[in-house]
Amino acid sequence: MLQAFLVLSAALFCVGLYGALGQQSVVMLMMGLELMINGVIVAATAFWYFCAPAALDGQVLVLVIITAMTVEMAMGFAVVILLYRASDADMTDSVAEFKR
Amino acid sequence: MYVFGFAVLAVVATAAGVAVFVVDSMARATFALAVSFVAVGAELLLLGSGYLGVITVLMMIMEMAIMAVFMIMFMMNPAGLMPMSMVHNKRGSLAISLGAFAALALGAILVPWPDRRGKPAGDVTRALGESIMGPKMLVMIGVSAVLFATIVSALTMATSRGRYDRSPSAPMGAGD
Numbered sequence: 001m002l003q004a005f006l007v008l009s010a011a012l013f014c015v016g017l018y019g020a021l022g023q024q025s026v027v028m029l030m031m032g033l034e035l036m037i038n039g040v041i042v043a044a045t046a047f048w049y050f051c052a053p054a055a056l057d058g059q060v061l062v063l064v065i066i067t068a069m070t071v072e073m074a075m076g077f078a079v080v081i082l083l084y085r086a087s088d089a090d091m092t093d094s095v096a097e098f099k100r
Numbered sequence: 101m102y103v104f105g106f107a108v109l110a111v112v113a114t115a116a117g118v119a120v121f122v123v124d125s126m127a128r129a130t131f132a133l134a135v136s137f138v139a140v141g142a143e144l145l146l147l148g149s150g151y152l153g154v155i156t157v158l159m160m161i162m163e164m165a166i167m168a169v170f171m172i173m174f175m176m177n178p179a180g181l182m183p184m185s186m187v188h189n190k191r192g193s194l195a196i197s198l199g200a201f202a203a204l205a206l207g208a209i210l211v212p213w214p215d216r217r218g219k220p221a222g223d224v225t226r227a228l229g230e231s232i233m234g235p236k237m238l239v240m241i242g243v244s245a246v247l248f249a250t251i252v253s254a255l256t257m258a259t260s261r262g263r264y265d266r267s268p269s270a271p272m273g274a275g276d
Binding site: 011051056092 | 103106110113114117118120121126129130133136137140143144147148149151152155156159163166167170171186187188189190192193194196197198200201204205208209213214216217218219220221224227228231232236239243246247250251253254255257258260
């Protein structure tokens with residue numbers, strides 16, 4: 001059953017990866033990142049449950065991952081607001097100053 | 101019943117995740133992501149993680165509600181009145197994603213994972229609470245500091261009169 005959960009986790013991660021790599025909209029890109037972290041949450045919880053359920057380290061790890069997801073969301077939207085205010089940019093392709 | 105529940109939730113989570121990048125409306129994409137998160141939260145409940153499952157569902161519903169507001173503020177076509185496609189390098193990202201999925205799924209199936217050792221505590225939520233208020237308190241202290249730093253830095257960046265505001269309509273020093 002662990003394998004089934006890991007395959008689900010891989011599916012969620014890769015759907016998110018597609019969005020993170022392919023989307024032009026910054027908000028859609030962040031949705032992709034959220035889906036990727038979602039996959040990681042499923043994998044970490046499945047490892048805890050099927051490998052070492054007696055130790056609570058896995059649960060604490062998932063708690064940290066959920067916090068990371070929250071921080072990513074908050075900082076991501078702050079950056080989006082900053083970019084939009086500075087250069088009316090809501091697409092990743094229009095924020096390419098670092099390339100130059 | 102357990103396997104059936106897992107399978108249904110897995111299909112819903114993945115299908116809703118795919119729908120995020122397929123539907124023609126930003127608002128629908130947001131709600132599809134919320135459905136995916138709720139299904140994942142239910143999967144966590146199946147894995148005996150009551151607390152983590154419930155906070156995932158509650159937090160993600162709130163987060164998606166906030167995201168829906170951002171969609172309407174920033175994006176064109178929030179209601180899906182016309183087809184939208186905002187992708188670049190679609191073929192390349194699809195190939196990378198499918199390749200990554202094949203590698204991860206093969207690894208998940210072929211790797212000999214260790215056997216289960218021990219069994220969960222009777223009340224996992226209580227045990228987790230005692231753990232983070234006891235031997236794992238350093239983790240909680242770190243998390244709280246990170247969250248506080250996030251609040252301060254996000255507000256600093258997002259405020260319209262902050263030091264990072266470079267808007268032509270409000271140049272540096274204009275509000276001083």
